[in-house]
Amino acid sequence: MRLKDKIAIVTGGASGFGLGITQCYIDEGAKVLIADIDGAKAESEAARLGPTAAAHEVDVTDSAAVRAMIEAAKNIFGGLDIMVANAGLGQRPCPLDETPDEEYDRQFNVNVKGMHFCCKHAVELFKAQGHGNIIVTASGIALMPRPNLVVYGATKGAVLVYAKGLAMELAPLGIRVNALCPAAGDTPMLQEFMGGDETVDKKESFRTSMPMGRFITAEDMGHAAVYLASEREAGAITGTALAVDGGRTI
Ligand SMILES: NC(=O)c1ccc[n+]([C@@H]2O[C@H](COP(=O)([O-])OP(=O)(O)OC[C@H]3O[C@@H](n4cnc5c(N)ncnc54)[C@H](O)[C@@H]3O)[C@@H](O)[C@H]2O)c1
Numbered sequence: 381m382r383l384k385d386k387i388a389i390v391t392g393g394a395s396g397f398g399l400g401i402t403q404c405y406i407d408e409g410a411k412v413l414i415a416d417i418d419g420a421k422a423e424s425e426a427a428r429l430g431p432t433a434a435a436h437e438v439d440v441t442d443s444a445a446v447r448a449m450i451e452a453a454k455n456i457f458g459g460l461d462i463m464v465a466n467a468g469l470g471q472r473p474c475p476l477d478e479t480p481d482e483e484y485d486r487q488f489n490v491n492v493k494g495m496h497f498c499c500k501h502a503v504e505l506f507k508a509q510g511h512g513n514i515i516v517t518a519s520g521i522a523l524m525p526r527p528n529l530v531v532y533g534a535t536k537g538a539v540l541v542y543a544k545g546l547a548m549e550l551a552p553l554g555i556r557v558n559a560l561c562p563a564a565g566d567t568p569m570l571q572e573f574m575g576g577d578e579t580v581d582k583k584e585s586f587r588t589s590m591p592m593g594r595f596i597t598a599e600d601m602g603h604a605a606v607y608l609a610s611e612r613e614a615g616a617i618t619g620t621a622l623a624v625d626g627g628r629t630i
Pocket residue numbers: 391392393394395396397398415416417418438439440441466467468469470490494517518519520561562563564565566567568569570
């Protein structure tokens with residue numbers, strides 16, 4: 381019960397890593413608003429998880445909608461202690477000169493602007509109430525850039541530098557900001573990184589590129605996010621890029 385009675389929002393909480401974080405937070409005593417553009421999936425996962433979970437449909441690229449999401453957490457659970465800005469889009473590998481122009485806006489809108497609105501509106505509340513904790517999902521690619529994923533990598537580099545800058549800005553207030561940097565996770569997004577058509581061979585080559593020989597699981601991310609949210613255990617940790625990557629970015 382390391383997060384007993386804490387209230388969290390997890391964006392992108394209806395799938396993959398976000399769902400793993402949600403599950404681990406609930407197991408540790410938190411109440412979680414599963415905030416996702418896929419409202420139906422958020423609803424079904426919240427129903428499965430029980431009364432300490434609730435669902436909220438949101439598009440994180442919409443500033444007013446993100447503000448309303450925070451109001452929803454306050455109305456449903458009575459406040460907000462932890463913002464996990466995790467929602468993101470993957471990219472199909474593509475040489476830069478062949479990358480469609482619209483891919484740039486698609487990626488930056490969700491991965492950077494969406495994360496920004498979540499942090500900005502949470503900070504407004506956290507400053508007013510005098511406490512709060514922010515976790516963003518960056519990526520191992522922010523630590524070790526990869527070819528053919530230049531635009532996606534740039535969004536995650538931006539997420540990481542954003543988190544570090546915000547951590548410095550908020551450190552005097554005791555509000556911590558940290559970034560999770562996962563490598564290949566066996567989530568629905570992996571399909572995108574495999575070019576949209578998952579094959580046994582492609583999946584195996586992803587797996588064998590991981591030094592520990594396995595994918596990062598939703599639970600791996602959940603446990604790391606519990607640690608960063610725990611004041612007792614991570615109370616002195618801010619502005620860090622926590623690689624959850626089985627050694628991929630060494
Ligand atoms: N899976 C990987 O290999 C991997 C590796 C590194 C980083 N990441 C990052 O981890 C995070 C979670 O990815 P995942 O693998 O769990 O993917 P996923 O596709 O399983 O989950 C992403 C979730 O975000 C939601 N979402 C997308 N756009 C949204 C929007 N505009 N507003 C609200 N919700 C939105 C989706 O509906 C989905 O539920 C992302 O930020 C991703 O970039 C993933």
